[in-house]
Amino acid sequence: MNRSVLPRPDLERPALLDVHNVSRLYGPDKGCQEINFRLHAGEVLGIVGESGSGKSTLLRVLAGLEAPDAGHVAYHSANDDTLDLYAISEARRRALLRLEWGLIHQNPRDGLRMGVSAGANIGERLMALGQRHYGQLRAAGQDWMGQVELDPGRIDDAPRTFSGGMQQRLQIARTLVTRPRLVFMDEPTGGLDVSVQARLLDMIRTLVRQLGLSVVLVTHDLAVARLLSHRLLVMRRSRVVEAGLTDQILDDPQHAYTQLLVSSVLTP
Amino acid sequence: MNALLTVENLHKGFVLHGQGGTALEVMHDLSLELRAGECLVLAGRSGIGKSTLLKMLYGNYLARRGSIRLHFSDGPLELTDLPAHAWHPLRRDVIGYVSQFLRVVPRVSAVEVVMEPLLARGADAWDARTKAETLLSRLNLPERLWQLPPGTFSGGEQQRVNIARGFIGEHPLLLLDEPTASLDAANRAEVVALIHEAKARGTAMLGIFHDEDVRSQVADRLLPLDDHLMAKTTHFPGQPS
Ligand SMILES: Nc1ncnc2c1ncn2[C@@H]1O[C@H](COP(=O)(O)OP(=O)(O)OP(=O)(O)O)[C@@H](O)[C@H]1O
């Protein structure tokens, strides 16, 4: 008898983040609690759930911006160290955000410096990595403006002269220019009109694939979650009630709350 | 040849929490085997659970009980308890799926929709484009549509994009959910040809085809799902290899 000739694909990827029993509560069931998961390299993990369920709180804890009351977050860094995020110094955490991570805020005003030029916004994170060559910084600025479909001719304009959708694309360029290993996004397409949203989503999808990014994405929009994420966590009242493969969670939800969430939208 | 896929005593039900916890039993004790280079066709009335079975094999639906195993050269892999992060590489490299309807992604052109499974494996973009265009032209999709997002395409045009996307990756296991449903005779014949070519390179296929004519041209065996929720498969005539 022949045996199967099908080679086994490599199904494992290195871990990037390990989240152990993390809780951060502002009041009973307000915030996040007892959160456990592992994020692998190259994965896009979506966090969905109703308003106030604790998505942004969890994201802030993961991104080193808010210490948990309990539990810990382990980050496996580029040089193979495992860092306990809240055991290292504040300065070290900030350095991670600057050097290895990226953070995309829902409101581009929180992620951009509105008064300085678009080019300077993009160049700033490169300079933090040690690049000083003016011509190269400018070239990178123009290149990235092109990648997010902004007119490179506007490199000297300040973001406050841009529309909301343009500002959001600039924020993405500014964040991704350093090719971060891990990107945190909080409602990256919230507050934009539908056609601008579609364009931005397509852009994020392409960049994630081309740069092999690992992403933690917070969104209340299940269609956005379906389009971008490989896996989902469903949160309700500070807890994860269901976790799994994105299309399994959306098409065959097991938990009563997830079923309600999925059935309340037209076509997630 | 041994089986590439074995399904044993598979059960599936849905609990509808929104409707007082109504339990819907869809599949009871289904078993099947599928070998490389073989096309097994699922049959049975509408609502019997054909699509549900394909979705369970693709990780899209959870199995309640039973086993789904893929057989690799170094041994079997159980899919019913595969962790979520492993499905992504498994779908990229091993299990392909042509859903009944294309899920349209805004702004992504037809040719890019078709290229995507190759790009996900890190293939060269030019190669991927060439292969995608070859498939789209075989399926007679007018060239003026290639660069447009399929959102505004007709049902049959969208389905041909979907078929091209499903076949381009040449996955060892391919699940086909009524790929010929809204196609005309010429395009149906093209899909039949694609299936025959896939068989020849050893692809194992599990498909649903309403069209009797297509079915008779592609099916090596039939798996009728009957009304007692009991799927009974015809057994292999134990061919020596
Ligand atoms: N700094 C804070 N001080 C007090 N309460 C807070 C604080 N931050 C968040 N909360 C509360 O914790 C709960 C979770 O808030 P969070 O912002 O994480 O929700 P969310 O899931 O992101 O919601 P949305 O989808 O509306 O953004 C809310 O009830 C919120 O009012």
Ligand SMILES: Nc1ncnc2c1ncn2[C@@H]1O[C@H](COP(=O)(O)OP(=O)(O)OP(=O)(O)O)[C@@H](O)[C@H]1O
């Ligand atoms: N996500 C779901 N939630 C609840 N019930 C479901 C779900 N998916 C399928 N079902 C039910 O399972 C049964 C089998 O559906 P399925 O789509 O597998 O049928 P089918 O044999 O493919 O039918 P058709 O030939 O009409 O496509 C149906 O009663 C259907 O309503």
Ligand SMILES: [Mg+2]
């Ligand atoms: Mg929030």
Ligand SMILES: [Mg+2]
């Ligand atoms: Mg069906």
